[in-house]
Amino acid sequence: MGKTPRSGKHASSSGVASTAAAAGGSSHHQKQKVSSTIATMLNELSTLVRETQSEREASENTLSNTAKTHDRMKNEQRISPYFKQKLQGLYQTALQDAKRELAQVEQALDKVAEIRQEIGEKQSRPATQPLNFEDIQARKSGMRRGMLMTVLQQYAQEQDVWRGKQGESIPPLTGAIPADEKHKCKPEDQVAARVRTEDGEEQWILAEVVSYNSHNHRYVVDDIDEEGHNEKRRYHVSKRRIIPLPRYKVDPKVHPPALFKPKQLVLALYPQTTCFYRAVIHQQPVDISNEYSVLFEDTTYTDGYSPPLEVPQRYVLPVRETRKK
Secondary structure (H helix, E strand, O other), X not given: OOHHHHHHHHHXXXXXXXXXXXXXXXXXXXXXXXXHHHHHHHHHXXXXXXXXXXXXXXXXXXXXXXXXXXXXXXXXXXXXXXXXXXXXXXXXXXXXXHHHHHHHXXXXXXXXXXXXXXXXXXXXXXXXXXXXXXXXXXXHHHHHHHHHHHHHHHHHXXXXXXXXXXXXXXXXXXXXXXOOOOOOOOOOOEEEEEEEOOXXXXXXXXXXXXXXXXXXXXXXXXXXXXXXXXXXXXEEEEHHHEEEOOOEEOOOOOOHHHXXXXXXXXXXXXXXXXXXXXXEEEEOOOOOOOOXXXXXXXXXXXXXXXXXXXXXXXXXXXXXXXXXX
């Protein structure tokens, strides 16, 4: 979609250049006009860079306050309501700071693309080769993806810990305890959803619930990852193709029965992706700050499994087999 309007601008600038050349004496005036336009655009780019730096400084200040709060909490045996509320506020602020910084970077990249187009970068390329628009989009997509990975990791770190009273049974969606059969996911809940991808393969992906139809027992979900697309991909899936993410993680020293057992088969989010794959538990977390160590099924290794990889409790789920059509 991005190539068409930019190709149109290429054609327009070629027409202007031809007209200026034919006019003879007007070519010098045309160069002055282009130079003035580029100077204006460079000033705009400079402003965007300064604004980006300001957003980054604000973000660093929030992260510094978050780290200081964690340091003050080290001497507490359990998180007090004050620190919990303060941390939630700091995490929300950091997320908003990051989104604003990302928006500024995207505007700056767009301005760079405009400047390159204005100075006629295509003159040093074959006429059939387009402006480096795909590279710019790839860089923007890479930054968005990096930000998404950071946010997903933050969700796992700040997930509530189950602090049940003595003798209280562990509720569903706590650690390895699955959801009740009658459980209905709410809008904005994150889930693992088994969908048919564009290449026709079945895949478990990290998704966000949009709605649930109680008549046909089907969910509408959005892929959490927008990489390579202008908007989130939307899927309609049956209830049995949805696995809710746990609401709580557990302290291994307090509620070890709520953890997946070593060698148990699970679905786990592969690091730095938004896809779930079959794996077996290699090691349980030893305390609340640790993650599971899992072995992903991988036929490229002689024993059929990958080396141990760490995955947060939030993204380790019970396996659910689906009916093949």
